[in-house]
Amino acid sequence: MEPGACKVPDRDRPPHWGTMTNRSRFLRASLLTLAALTGTAPAAAPATSVTLIFDPAGPWDKAVNESAGGGLERAVREHGMPYDTVTSADQNDMLSRARAAARSGSTLVIGVGRASAGALSKAAGEFPKVRFVGVDALPGGANTVGLRFREQEGGFLAGFLAANVTSTRVLGVITGAEDATARKYRAGFEAGVTLACPDCRVLRASLPRGGNMVGAASLARGQYARGADIILAAVGAGNRGVVTAATAVQCLRASRLPAGVRFHADPYRNVPRSDPYRAECHGNTRPVFAIATESSLDAPGDTDVDRKTLNHTLTSVLKRADNAVFTLVDEVAKGRPWRAGDRTFGVENGGIELSMGDFNAALVPPALRAKLTKVQRMIVNGVVKVPVQ
Template sequence: MRRVSLALLVAAPLLTLCTAQAASFTVGLAFDLGGRNDQGFNQAAYEGARRAVDETGGSVQTYEPKTLAEVGKGISGLADRGASVVIGIGFANNDAVSAAASGHKDTRFVTVDDLPKGDNTVGLRFREQEGSFLAGYLAGKQSATGRLGFIGGVDIPVINRFRAGFVAGAKFACPSCKVTVAFVDTSSQGFNNAKKATQIAAGMMKSGVDVIYAAAGASGQGLVEQVRTQPCLKASALPAGIKFRSNAFSGVPRSAAEQKVCAGDSRPTFYIGVDVNQNGLGDFDKNPTTLNHGLTSVLKRVDNAVYSVVKEVAEGRPWRAGDRSFGLSNGGIALAVDQYNRALIPDTMQANLDTVEKLIVSGTLKVPAK
């Protein structure tokens, strides 16, 4: 009994110390425009941070800007309130991250999508062009018109990596295909303007574009809404010089409502989602067995990247400052295939995508980043 009691007495302070450490560990997340529930990388970052603290203990504090002028304003405040690691989501937070890091040397700082300055900082960056190449390849092979579209939030390097990969993949699959490119805005507001994205998508469809890829944050919801409004292109409405070249989805069942709207010689329209799995947003009739309009989603595993760096800090592992790169080879980038789009990607096409992915990972196939 005395041995057991002594063991308990020794263990009790350790248990109290571990509990106190878990309770004091805080992750500070400063979102970009669009907020925590943007169904994009803000949401993914939050999910990654939550997964980490659920395993290690601690809590997550957030700052959510309502306007462009407020982006970055919460970085220092999160550090001042005692966050062990502060994460700025998006390049627009990077200047604030670098500034706060210089004044809070004992705090770890992270920027998603850019490289901050300081020995206590890390940049989580992604090879978006790799997954976008696969999406472009798929779109080029499956398009009925040979006309594709890309909508970027803002004309900046990270978004141009999405664009460059998509265009290259489309051309690799279909040299005669044409890709129309447009950007929502010249400021970060381009990631939070769904109405403008809807207008851009409508214009693209009018020109014969049947598959559109958006890398535009919350603005991408505007593309989904346009596809919902116009779930098909009709041969009679195609511009001069454009004709249907294939009908890759003729064997996929369609809802009665869609059959009515798309009666006659028509082909379905599709969006390609980004950051998180947005395939299900194209299930307009709430029935995955009928044709859905999310061709695929390019997964940018911000959740995995944030999870890994938060766990490092929480577990007291040695800090590795600087740039960290994520792509196809290390689980940072992938294409989403699930119940919503499996019928849109036949086995032969999936085999082709797997082959292309292996060529990219091996370095045999070089994907442009700009």
Template sequence: MRRPMHRTALLPLALAPALLLGTVQASSFTVGLAFDLGGRNDQGFNQAALEGAKRAIAATGGEVQIFEPQKLEEVGRGIPRLTALGAKVVIGVGASNNAAITEAAAKNPDARFVTVGYLPKGPNTVGLRFREQEGAFLAGYLAGKQSATGRIGFIGAAPVESLARSRVGFETGVKFACPACQIKSVYVSTTNQGFNNPAVARQLAAKLLADGTDIIYSAAGASTLGVIEQIKAQPCLKAANLPAGVKFGSDNFKNVPWSAAEQDACAGDSRPTFFIGVDTNKNALGDFDRNPATLNHGLTSMVTRIDNAVYTVIKDVAEGRPWRSGDRSFGLSNGGIALAMDQYNKALIPAPLQANLKKIEELIVNGTVKVPAN
């Protein structure tokens, strides 16, 4: 049952009639999940957090109540409302929910409060934070090795802390692989509105492609769909249209088959364009002809396993494990970050390059390569 609250809603997502550990009725264990802008299908933090919450509830019983803001000023308002419902665990996604999480935690010491991506305050709070810079470094290294023009782009939703880590890690990885490469980094907005504005993201992508950029790392939540749409509309760069001073170097994808439509559209001296997704695995979104055997335009995705982190913290509370407050950090060393390799991009990353990526990952994990976060 949907109950409108201005333009937002609190919605029960799942209910299991089983007992929890044989003592607590499922309906008495409620998880509250407050989204950031972009909604539950943002292909980013919101969607991953929801997947983790659903998986935890399926394992323990109970229900998830969600709060879905439609405007920036509504973000954060869901935290006290979810708390008032008696949620045992209240989770806020993103920086805009963090202050509300800290405030609600101080007023409700018997509940547990979590911010995804940021660190709240209080003994009953946890910040699920991710070393995005580690995965972004690997993605940048891959982009630096595979770019045909030496021009690479970064599109972020907004200059918030987690995306700043991604930007710095990506830029550093590109330069590690290709010191001569040029990187242009832009943001959709100065506020969290940038997570849900695919039209502006598409415009930014068009400008980058016009400048000779052939690979774009998009850390922009739901706005990434605009980047992908632009690459779908412009699946290649043509030599005749390159700006002054830009020439094709490598032709790393010459042996990967193209669809008939793209062969026609990209006839002559051309190179394919690619996006790199973030947070969830977006590789399949680059399969424009729905044929994994032909060239895919999702080079890879830097996957943040928010789902695993959310699943773990909910399950810990549901099963009565000791609470550990503070910063819980996830990266390459503990399965919190990974590059997506699957049927869609395996032809784009040859075995020697995959081996190099694995070696670099090991160097990051053991501390030999230190990736800056700012």
């Protein structure tokens, strides 16, 4: 990410922020206690009151819900507005909770999840003086905003990275059937691969509607068997199945590569392996990897307790819902003009990034990170036009 590309002051969200409702009550109680001790009245309550409604995955999903919650807490720390958080059971419950929040005095109601658009649109029509925000969704109405993401840019960075370190020049991508967001990931991934390695090819597979982790793992095993050594997982909750397949397969063997596929490079020959990996993958072999989307699955790709040994999640494409939510709430708290409609977040404004940390430090060396920074700059400057399908 280019320095200064994101205007959010603190992009590092805490891993846990506790029960928000309780912390909100604690904040208000602390202000009253301070007033009693000093004999002064607390400052007037801020005009903005926020309710954040998580989708059924809940606040600790390690994905968009959790990230959105982190962004709200950051805004609360900065502006001190009252807030509440609830988890919806389904879309009917999302509507009920949005209505309840509006009736109780919330001036800003934020719903998380792609399926939240309908409920938020209906509530917005019933409460025209309340502002409604969809995270990863685009509700309708003059009092609504959709905070959405340019997933194709994350896919592009992932494809560029994968093409730089593939040993077979065969890569894979698994998407959910009829999933428009997954198609954006795939389009970006394939374009990123082409930029870095025009001779590489990308295998495609789709998980049927209602598919699960087992189905995703089966598709991934099939692509590894066809010579793919890195697979982009864009199947939502099924992403973990692709990572599980990578940790189970561990490596490709030269003796079992399909016709027309061979090893072209060995970029990770000097990365330490765990004992189980060395026992299973000796001789002329190369490791396999998964790339997760939507959330970080770096930890599940680690097969031992040593992060310095080779792990099987190359990276994860992260949606920085925390930055998007913080930006929106910060604008409202400061009284900035309301801009209804679609607000997109990508590489330029801190909405999309690849995870980089202890789990993949040995997999993405500094020279390759420098290349990724240049590609990010190309995206921001419009030199690269990333396709959406």
